[in-house]
Amino acid sequence: MILLSALILGLFVGLGWARWKNQPYQAPPLKSMWLVLVAFLPQLVVAYLPVSRYLLPDWLAATSLSASLIVFVAFVWLNRRLPGMPILMVGLGLNLVVILVNRGWMPISPFTASHLVDGNALQSVSVGSRFGQKDILLLPQDMHFEILSDRFLLPDWFPYKVAFSLGDIFIALGIFWLLAKPASRTEGQRS
Amino acid sequence: MNKNLARLAIFTSKINRQHVQLVLAIAALAMLVLGVGAPSGGSTGGPH
Numbered sequence: 384m385i386l387l388s389a390l391i392l393g394l395f396v397g398l399g400w401a402r403w404k405n406q407p408y409q410a411p412p413l414k415s416m417w418l419v420l421v422a423f424l425p426q427l428v429v430a431y432l433p434v435s436r437y438l439l440p441d442w443l444a445a446t447s448l449s450a451s452l453i454v455f456v457a458f459v460w461l462n463r464r465l466p467g468m469p470i471l472m473v474g475l476g477l478n479l480v481v482i483l484v485n486r487g488w489m490p491i492s493p494f495t496a497s498h499l500v501d502g503n504a505l506q507s508v509s510v511g512s513r514f515g516q517k518d519i520l521l522l523p524q525d526m527h528f529e530i531l532s533d534r535f536l537l538p539d540w541f542p543y544k545v546a547f548s549l550g551d552i553f554i555a556l557g558i559f560w561l562l563a564k565p566a567s568r569t570e571g572q573r574s
Numbered sequence: 575m576n577k578n579l580a581r582l583a584i585f586t587s588k589i590n591r592q593h594v595q596l597v598l599a600i601a602a603l604a605m606l607v608l609g610v611g612a613p614s615g616g617s618t619g620g621p622h
Contacts, residue, residue, distance in 0.1 A: 384615055386607040394600065407592065410599035423605040431608070455610050475610045482612065489612035499614060515614040533614045547613040554611045558603060 385537075385545050389555035393562030400563065411561055414461050422454035430516040441513055445487025448517060452479045466564050471557025477550030481531035488519035490532040495546045496520055498536050 401408035425447040428435045439447070456479065459472045482489055491514055497505055499515075514520040523529050533546040 385613050386611040387604060390600070390603060390607055408596070410592070410596040411603070413599055413602055416598065416602045419602045419605050419609070423609045426609050451609060455606065458606070459610075471606075471610070478610060478612050489614070491614055496614070517612045518614045533612065543615070545613050545615040547611075551611045551613050554607060558607050561603070 384543065385547055386551065386555055386558065389559045390562065393559035396559075396563040411462075411465055413465070415458060418454055418458040418461070422451045422458065425451045436516070442487075444513075449479075449483055449487045452482065465561060467557045467559070467561030469557070470560060471554050474550040474553025474555075474557060477531050477553065478548060479550075481528045481548065481550070482517075484527040485519060485521065485532075488513065489517050489548065490521040490526040490529070491515075491518040491546055492523050492526070492529075492532070492534065493520060495532075495534055495536065499544045499546055 398408050429439055429444040429447050430436060452475070455475060456472075459468060459475055462468050463472060478489065493505065493510065496508075496514055496518075508514055508520050510520050510522055510525075512520055518533055521532075526532055531549055533548050533551075535547050535549075535552070537543065537545055
């Protein structure tokens with residue numbers, strides 16, 4: 384939700400900017416868009432569709448998640464010349480590293496998780512178990528690269544509860560920039 | 575019936591290639607951010 388908000392905000396800024404400049408808004412000239420679909424399908428099954436989210440054993444789901452991220456790396460690399468993509472690539476790299484070294488899941492501490500769900504719900508999750516869509520509940524001392532985990536929270540007064548990583552911040556900035564400042568056709572095709 | 579078909583024809587003629595490209599690009603980018611990001615929301619998954 385937080386990342387989709389950055390996407391929508393970037394799109395509105397880009398549309399507003401184009402209107403102000405009296406130019407048509409150009410979609411980013413993405414290459415090999417089919418790779419995104421290939422990469423996203425495993426995640427749809429293991430993380431997003433409620434009916435299938437827990438069908439696969441955790442090791443297979445974690446492997447699918449890592450493989451999916453590697454395909455996303457290929458897509459982002461092919462489109463690296465577009466504005467915002469280098470920032471997004473940094474975020475993807477940070478998330479990929481922390482996920483790969485923590486058994487294929489994004490680590491989250493019980494302290495951070497307690498801000499997202501109520502205490503009773505959290506007590507039913509044991510440390511080392513899957514939490515939410517792509518996370519694993521781990522004690523900070525058991526995490527690798529704890530600084531890259533889902534450790535940031537929105538302010539308490541904010542109605543939407545979410546924990547996000549440093550990589551997610553870069554991804555949000557990158558997608559915002561990509562849509563707020565769309566590339567010209569030649570810029571995207573130069574690589 | 576013919577009226578509806580005519581309306582549909584007018585509507586589809588307004589959809590140009592750029593609009594289709596924009597929709598495809600936004601859909602691809604939405605999948606990209608959902609795929610590469612890993613935020614954990616209280617209402618978007620919860621504990622297993």
